[in-house]
Structures are given as C-alpha cells and as structure tokens.
Amino acid sequence: MKNSSTTSGPKKVTTKVIAAMKKDRTRIACLTAYDYITARLLDQSGIDLILVGDSLGMVFQGQETTLPVTLDEMIYHAKTVVRGVDRAMVIIDMPFMSYQANDEEGFRNAGRVMKETGAGGVKLEGGERTANLVHMMMRAGIPVMGHLGLTPQSIHQFGGFTPRGATPGEAKQLLKDAKILEEAGAFGVVLEKIPSELAVKVTKSLKIPTIGIGAGMHCDGQILVVSDMLGLYEDFHPRFVRYYAHLAETIRQSVGGYVKDVKEEKFPTQKESY
Numbered sequence: 001m002k003n004s005s006t007t008s009g010p011k012k013v014t015t016k017v018i019a020a021m022k023k024d025r026t027r028i029a030c031l032t033a034y035d036y037i038t039a040r041l042l043d044q045s046g047i048d049l050i051l052v053g054d055s056l057g058m059v060f061q062g063q064e065t066t067l068p069v070t071l072d073e074m075i076y077h078a079k080t081v082v083r084g085v086d087r088a089m090v091i092i093d094m095p096f097m098s099y100q101a102n103d104e105e106g107f108r109n110a111g112r113v114m115k116e117t118g119a120g121g122v123k124l125e126g127g128e129r130t131a132n133l134v135h136m137m138m139r140a141g142i143p144v145m146g147h148l149g150l151t152p153q154s155i156h157q158f159g160g161f162t163p164r165g166a167t168p169g170e171a172k173q174l175l176k177d178a179k180i181l182e183e184a185g186a187f188g189v190v191l192e193k194i195p196s197e198l199a200v201k202v203t204k205s206l207k208i209p210t211i212g213i214g215a216g217m218h219c220d221g222q223i224l225v226v227s228d229m230l231g232l233y234e235d236f237h238p239r240f241v242r243y244y245a246h247l248a249e250t251i252r253q254s255v256g257g258y259v260k261d262v263k264e265e266k267f268p269t270q271k272e273s274y
C-alpha cells in the first residue's frame with residue numbers, strides 16, 4: 001500500500017483523480033476546513049480533499065450538535081474555503097433538513113451549493129433512503145459523497161456518539177447501504193465510527209473509495225476534523241483523533257504574552273511604531 005503524498009500529482013484533484021487513487025492504492029488524505037486561511041494552509045500542505053463539514057456547528061459555532069447549521073451558513077463557509085484552494089477537491093456537507101424532507105428540495109439545495117460556492121461536490125448522510133437523490137444529483141453532474149455509520153444528523157435517533165455497525169444486523173445494513181450508494185452514483189463514502197473489520201469488508205466490496213473516521217486503517221482514505229487534529233477544540237477527545245499539534249495551548253500562551261506586554265507597556269516599541 002502506497003502512502004505517498006500526492007502533491008506532485010495532477011494540479012487539481014477531481015472525482016477522476018480520487019477514483020484513480022483507489023485503483024492505484026494511494027491513500028486519500030482529507031480534512032475539514034471552515035475558513036479561507038485554514039483551507040489555504042491545508043491545500044499548501046498537500047491535502048487531497050477538503051470537506052466543509054457541518055461539524056462547523058460544533059467546533060466553529062459552539063453548538064452541541066450539527067443540527068442547527070443552516071444551508072446559508074454552509075454556503076457562506078464554503079465560499080471562503082473555495083477561495084483558499086488551488087489543488088484539493090472541496091466537498092460541502094448538506095446540512096440537516098436541507099435534503100431530508102423530499103428529493104426535489106434536496107436536489108435544488110445541492111444545485112444552490114454548487115452554483116453559489118464553486119465547490120466540487122456535496123456530501124450527505126444516509127444510505128438507502130438517499131439513493132434516489134444521489135442518483136438525481138449524479139445525473140445532473142453533481143458529484144456526491146455518502147456518509148454511513150455514525151451520522152451526526154441522526155444523533156437524537158441513535159441516542160449518543162457510540163460506534164455504529166457493531167451488531168450483525170447493523171453491519172449487514174451498512175454494507176447494503178454502501179453498495180446502494182455506489183450503484184446510485186456516489187463517488188465515495190465516508191465511514192464514521194464503525195468497527196475496522198466492517199470497514200475492511202465495505203472497502204473491499206466497493207469500487208468507489210471509502211474515507212474513514214474512526215473506522216480503522218484499511219479505508220482508502222482518512223478524514224479528521226481539522227480543529228480536533230490541530231488540538232484547537234478541547235471539548236471532546238475521541239479515541240480516533242490523533243493530535244498533530246496543540247494549538248489551543250499555543251494560542252493561550254501567545255495571547256497571554258501579548259496581554260502581558262500590553263499591560264507592561266512593552267508593546268509596541270519605537271521600531272513597531274510610525
């Protein structure tokens with residue numbers, strides 16, 4: 001299995017490139033972003049796919065779940081992210097109730113996302129029940145990514161953030177949902193918080209790539225919430241998050257230093273003045 005960075009690869013990551021990465025067994029590195037600066041840094045660092053996730057409801061807006069996030073808010077964040085990106089593929093989450101009421105509404109809302117943001121596609125949660133909508137979008141030229149397992153928009157139905165697909169019945173349904181999404185035309189599927197053995201089965205049974213978050217090492221790609229992996233969001237630490245930095249601590253120390261300098265009249269100096 002190749003794990004090399006793809007920064008030297010094609011200029012722009014598209015669905016075609018993502019499909020080829022599965023074939024070539026090149027891992028797909030994905031992160032979320034919600035703003036221009038972060039998106040620009042991720043893109044400069046060789047990330048393949050940026051998801052403007054509705055996780056922004058929790059890590060950016062400070063809400064308890066993703067449910068309150070609106071379509072207008074997603075479009076606002078998506079526009080800022082797209083402006084920061086040259087190479088990565090940018091995918092936008094369809095927020096809660098922007099596609100659940102009926103397929104026609106979901107279709108029009110996805111069209112709005114594509115027209116107003118310049119993103120490369122959308123992501124929506126759920127399997128069989130979204131198949132018709134995924135098919136409609138695919139036929140209209142809108143790339144769609146599925147999302148199975150722990151789907152945070154159904155958190156009240158699940159009753160918590162515990163792993164999914166752990167019983168034989170749930171595992172069977174998840175495998176079926178993944179196949180249905182592939183047949184409907186999804187270009188990839190996120191697998192969130194499921195046993196790694198199940199993720200292996202899904203990954204082997206699909207031609208489209210699986211992107212894991214808390215789904216073990218055998219998915220075709222991995223995704224994390226950027227604020228988690230940079231150590232900015234400290235409210236939870238799920239076991240699947242690896243900290244690559246401790247930015248919350250860096251910010252507290254930096255701001256503390258600034259506050260001290262201002263109070264002690266050490267900032268600004270003559271050199272920092274006009």
Ligand code: KIV
Pocket residue numbers: 032051052053054055056093147190192213223224225
């Ligand atoms: O909203 C989000 O950030 C997501 C990822 C966790 C996959 O859906």
